Amino acid sequence: MLKKFIDFLRKKILLIIFIGFVIGVFAAILSNKAIEATSTNESCEMCHVHPHVFESWKQSVHYDTRVGIHIGCVDCHLPPKGQNYLAEKIKASARDVYGLVFKDSADFNWEEKSTLEFAKHHVFQESCVGCHKNLFPLTLTKDGQNAHLYYTQKEKELLCINCHLHVGHYDPNALHAKNVSFGNTGNDNKEKYTAPATVTEFKDFSETIPNTTVSFEMKAIPGGSFKIGSPENEPLRKPDEGPQKR
Numbered sequence: 001m002l003k004k005f006i007d008f009l010r011k012k013i014l015l016i017i018f019i020g021f022v023i024g025v026f027a028a029i030l031s032n033k034a035i036e037a038t039s040t041n042e043s044c045e046m047c048h049v050h051p052h053v054f055e056s057w058k059q060s061v062h063y064d065t066r067v068g069i070h071i072g073c074v075d076c077h078l079p080p081k082g083q084n085y086l087a088e089k090i091k092a093s094a095r096d097v098y099g100l101v102f103k104d105s106a107d108f109n110w111e112e113k114s115t116l117e118f119a120k121h122h123v124f125q126e127s128c129v130g131c132h133k134n135l136f137p138l139t140l141t142k143d144g145q146n147a148h149l150y151y152t153q154k155e156k157e158l159l160c161i162n163c164h165l166h167v168g169h170y171d172p173n174a175l176h177a178k179n180v181s182f183g184n185t186g187n188d189n190k191e192k193y194t195a196p197a198t199v200t201e202f203k204d205f206s207e208t209i210p211n212t213t214v215s216f217e218m219k220a221i222p223g224g225s226f227k228i229g230s231p232e233n234e235p236l237r238k239p240d241e242g243p244q245k246r
Ligand code: HEC
Pocket: 038, 039, 040, 043, 044, 045, 046, 047, 048, 073, 074, 077, 095, 096, 097, 098, 099, 100, 103, 108, 109, 113, 122
């Protein structure tokens, strides 16, 4: 009698575990579907009907790309998958729904949300870097090379959007199509250097340019000799790359 009862219980428990498992799997699939469904450009457009968001995106460099792909809203406004994607997705969804339900749309200050200070919080540097792996592509202009060199020295202070604020939303009123201010907006308040750096020992130092706020890092490289030029048997060698010299 007791054994039968225990058998019955065991079956019940197994059944409950099984049902729980099935529900769990369905919930996971559904929530995954929900995440995908609420991450399409069309789903953003449901609420973000203001032309300065959608139309400006369609005029931006990330819509009409030379390679023919469109870069979508969440490609920039969420980090790449696996880098805090889920947490940021939940945060952003909560913000959007809360704003829609509890705030008066007349109070939204979209202009403020377009500023660098604000955009830092809803545009993800990891995403820019996730796609743009090579900062020195062949097509990069001289201005671009200088700017990116500067960026690589100031990677901790500068974001891509310091200089490329309008890459996601074309802005006809932007002062310059290309912002080459090097991200230094407060230049006037910065102290100007009066004299070049003095060098007394063999180590790296910051060179400063007198009468400007500009400095750059110098590397100490020990003396020696090396061969310049390409060896005769190197594949794809061009005649003007040799002869090798010491
Ligand atoms: C349910 C309506 C709704 C949907 C759908 C929606 N948003 Fe929003 N979004 C809002 C509202 C409302 C605000 C303003 C929130 C506020 O100011 O509190 C907002 C603000 C923003 C901001 C400004 C950042 C900030 O901190 O205020 C960004 C960026 C944004 N949404 C991107 C997106 C993207 C990308 C999608 C598509 C994946 C999307 N939104 C889908 C309603 C929505």
